[in-house]
Amino acid sequence: MKMRVVEIAGNLMIKNDALAARLRGRFAESGTFVVNMLSSPGSGKTTLLEQTLRRLSSTYRVGALVGDQATANDSQRLARSGAPVRQITTGAECRLDAEMIAKALEGWDATGLDALFIENVGNLICPAEYDLGEDLRVALLSVTEGEDKPLKYPLAFNSSRLAVITKSDIAEAVGYDRAAARRCIEQVNPGMAVLELSARTGDGMEAWMTLIAERIRSKAFTAAG
């Protein structure tokens, strides 16, 4: 059988990137600061987010989108903070993409929010590839996970602007090696900002909250200008 070759030069991300750009435009207009949180399962995204929403909601209008493969447990936990929370059940998909975000925002005036937090699916591979139109991508790493995680998942840490080391209250008990963790982060993203905190005890939360509040204000200021 005679064959012919059809060129399809195309990055697989073209469609997602276009949608993400559209989302970014919407959020720029409304002055909504958007955070995309990446981590392995069980590294404390939900606990950190719950505390963050709780602390922010007295001053700002904040909301959250939560991606989970199967259950609605996380969004139920987050709803306790009083902030509006929407669940995205991804089923077979191992990450959120821009289309899922756009769909989840339908019929929800998220543009009225000062800040929107997106809790990605617990996974450090796939979510790293997908732009969700966020302003800040944060990679979480708990002290229990092994300091070399950034080396195993370089793209997740390279594409994020901020690394947050979670569960710092048990760092000593699990033999967490701070210098090694910093070294590994530095190897995949030189100069990356790193915060260390415990959402449970509140240690280190101030720096995180200050950073978020500053970014919320500067986004609102830019939109107003």
Next chain:
Amino acid sequence: MQGHAIRFLHWRNTATVTATLLGAEPNEYSRIPRINMILCCSNSRNYGVVARYSRVTRGRAPGLQSRPREATLVPTEVEPLHEITVALSLLESIESTAAEQGIERVNAVHVRVGALSGIVRDALLFSWDVATARTIAEGSQLLVEEVPLVVFCERCEAERAPHSGTGLLCPACGTPSAHILRGREMQLVSMEVPA
């Protein structure tokens, strides 16, 4: 990827199918040292919840919708299978190009995959077979060109290929680099179709 690739055709029969494919009796499950990849297929679509399982013991596997009759699989570390998502995205692009150009059959597909994309070649090939079942690309060959990681080292002022597992460290001078030149690719290149 080492070991067996198992394709489950029925939710209810996972344990039985595992045993059959691995040539083990139900009472021998605990001797199966490692399962790299499990793909559960639902009836409505040709893919479902996907995970890599690293060890087989007794218990219940999260993500499985129905309990297999005998022993089940307990993941010690569950990761969603990235490759099935990639395979489905590839298929979507191919189907739309094919529809535009009136192509009804695809024999081979060429893709370029970077070292940083996190794609495991064998897992992608396996996912491809599953994703393309009953589509215009059924039985097609997926040809994967793997692109190594290359960074620009500012200190050496040269392109360098970091050793795997060392992040973006320059192998010559040990300086980490933030400039990834190649290795993030996830590209469709071309497809071969009947003339």
